[in-house]
Amino acid sequence: MAPPRRSVTRVLLRAPAPADREEYLAAMRASRKLHRSWLAVATPESFETLLRHVEDEHYEPMLVCRREDGAIVGFINISQIVRGGFQSAYLGYGAVAAYAGQGYMREGLELVLARAFTELGLHRLEANIQPGNRASIELVRGAGFVREGFSERYLKIGGRWRDHERWAIRAEQWRARRRSGG
Secondary structure (H helix, E strand, O other): OOOOOOOOOOEEEEOOOHHHHHHHHHHHHHOHHHHOOOOOOOOHHHHHHHHHHOOOOOOEEEEEEEOOOOOEEEEEEEEEEEOOOOOEEEEEEEEOHHHOOOOHHHHHHHHHHHHHHOOOOOOEEEEEEOOOOHHHHHHHHHOOOEEEEEEEEEEEEOOEEEEEEEEEEEHHHHHHHHHOOO
């Protein structure tokens, strides 16, 4: 059963800024064990790419930050936004190890879904997750995503092609879930 929706979350979303560089990179370095083979290692170059994506209409990079002190607890990116008849995008994310398992990413994901299906006007979001990444699968499942399929050798991470499960949620599924209090 999903936890009750909070009227005020403990987190906020904001775009990454140059001033976040050191905190973000240190948090991602400290989270390597948590991310293992699930995510590519964050580098200064990848952070610069993240900053460039802030200005790109096909991306929505967001930091998930605690309201109480502004600490970065994770990131969630909406990427490869396709408009027209598709209105779809991909979702990528990662928690900061020091804050993992405390529900911050769940709250952040709920905010991202609200933004995606209202402000951004998207119809569908897809998350591709390696089958062994149980925490990530539980995160999206808890937010209402549905497993749509399996993609062999889908994405190259850490120098290896890795299988992924394809999870997605559509705007109407999200709206129905919100109406039901789920």
